[in-house]
Amino acid sequence: MNTLFDKIWNAHVVQEVNEGPTQLYIDRLYCHEVTSPQAFEGMRQRGLKCFRPEKIFCMPDHNTPTENQDKPIRDEVSRQQVETLEKNAKDFGLNHFGLMHPKNGIIHVVGPERGLTLPGMTIVCGDSHTSTHGAMGAVAFGIGTSEVEMVMASQCILQMRPKTMRINIEGTLGKGVSAKDMALYIIARLTTGGATGYFVEYAGQAVRELSMEGRLTLCNLSIEMGARGGMIAPDEKTFAYLKGKEYAPKGEDWERALAYWKTLKSEDDAVFDKEVYFDASDIEPMITYGTNPGMGMGITQEIPAVPEDEASRQSFQKSLDYMGFQAGEKLLGKPVDYVFLGACTNGRIEDFRAFASIVKGRHKADNIVAWLVPGSWAVKQQIEAEGLDKILKEAGFEIRQPGCSACLAMNEDKIPAGKYAVSTSNRNFEGRQGPGSRTLLASPQTAAAAAVCGRITDPRSLL
Amino acid sequence: MKQSFHIITSTCVPLPLENIDTDQIIPARFLKATTRDEKFFGDNLFRDWRYRKDGSLNPDFVLNDARFSGEILVAGKNFGSGSSREHAAWAIAGYGFRVVVSSFFADIHKNNELNNFVLPVVVSEDFLQELFRCIFENPDTQVEVNLPEQRITNLSNGRSEHFDINAYKKHCLMNGLDDIDFLVENQDKTQLWEQQHNS
Structure with a gap:
């Protein structure tokens, strides 16, 4: 003990x-x-x-x-x-x-x-x-x-x-x-x-x-x-x-x-x-394809096959149907509609630095609505003190005021039904970001790559 | 609300999906209430599965299927994952469920059910799948949940299993007591701890 x-x-x-x-x-x-x-x-x-x-x-x-x-x-x-x-x-x-x-x-x-x-x-x-x-x-x-x-x-x-x-x-x-x-x-x-x-x-x-x-x-x-x-x-x-x-x-x-x-x-x-053991070098940028955070994969991977056991099959298929995805397909290259940087998961200064490092010198894609929401006023001040707000502004992004924002659809920031959001938040449950919303959880770097490319993109290709 | 719990015998409502999260049990837009109005939460239990986008009832969802009713909800494994919102337990209680049966519960939600006098009963995956089969074959299937003996019985075939609950919480449920009563009575022990720990 x-x-x-x-x-x-x-x-x-x-x-x-x-x-x-x-x-x-x-x-x-x-x-x-x-x-x-x-x-x-x-x-x-x-x-x-x-x-x-x-x-x-x-x-x-x-x-x-x-x-x-x-x-x-x-x-x-x-x-x-x-x-x-x-x-x-x-x-x-x-x-x-x-x-x-x-x-x-x-x-x-x-x-x-x-x-x-x-x-x-x-x-x-x-x-x-x-x-x-x-x-x-x-x-x-x-x-x-x-x-x-x-x-x-x-x-x-x-x-x-x-x-x-x-x-x-x-x-x-x-x-x-x-x-x-x-x-x-x-x-x-x-x-x-x-x-x-x-x-x-x-x-x-x-x-x-x-x-x-x-x-x-x-x-x-x-x-x-x-x-x-x-x-x-x-x-x-x-x-x-x-x-x-x-x-x-x-x-x-x-x-x-x-x-x-x-x-x-x-x-x-x-x-x-x-006790469990993992090797960090096995990890690539991740993205989720389903409706719980365990349904994630490396961004270059394909969505796994539908499980065979009856108890899991129905839940898995319901999840893919909700997302509009098929088992076995890749997500790379799929167009998305929204990008959300923020939440208690990724609303800190380092997350804004990471996002800015990818979008610097590039520009937000026209098909993307992006919400960049600092986790606190202190984070917002730090963003400004480091001049990240200027880099982001030049790239077509604006910084909003702090709060939970689009993580859970309790305020005005909601993802519309059927729309895809690459989100740095923590949950991709059905309707989490608004009734009918489709959430793809990812890192700030992956969110930034989607924001400038307009589609799901491996952020390593933009480094 | 506080009520004592002993033996419940009832038909069941089957929901054979896994990983049902608390956002499905009660979506976030219903969390803005500032009172504990169980009827309001019960009316919105599984809201986005129960109703279509146009507000009409979804006839394919089990709560809208007249064949199934009762005080026992039977759900797939990992029930209540995700958000800590106790509103999910209020919704389950407000709808009229007294027991939730699953092979696995998320920790926070399980505590929330217990604190609202809803009994989470953990059964083996095998017992659960058989119970689903029995209920779908015969919606009149009765289940007995006996808290004093910590036993659940599928009355259609007599199969029965023991379930765990700690003795303290069992006593609370059987006597309609809650943890706040206990903690307020024990404030002298808390003060003693504070003195010893310079807190």
């Missing part, structure tokens, strides 16, 4: 419930507007106050429009949900970064970039992509609204201890291959439910070589193979990233924290319930 996960979990056990779950202390609760209102409603009905309001941070992101955020939200129901969060945060005395607040953005982008997410923490949010924060060396996982209410009421949660899995990726990623491709490759190999019941630690040379932004992307997608969460041992890159961040410890507190953080790694004799 000396894995990275065990160390953090064990340090947060308040008690073991007899023949039941663990009562686990939670260091940080993040709340967005969609999965919190019924938790606040429950708190009011029970007459409860938040047990540790200073540990709770709230911000709207799902419903936020990606333009004219200084004006009232046009969709009345969206506006009401955003306003409800603001009121709830005020009533319960919680930290709140509202629309147009300089610290606003997608909650999973803001937490790490502000130093709110730190190594060794337990972190939860009513959002499955809470796994993102594991990149900082935290135990972070998504929960339901009843569980959000538990944490509000007690700063604790009742959870069964998950099993542990280590995913080792040795070797070095090829040129034009990113953390997103690594994640889509692993999910395709393990399937969309392949890590259900497990908490994953990513390890190996290719993981250590990822930037912090790349690690956040990798951990973000842990839930797409069913994992309870994903995490990476903190190292010098993590510490350098955090040093000086607004909410990170300072001075002596920093030194004390650093000494502890350096102990947060799986010991050499650590035993995992499951």
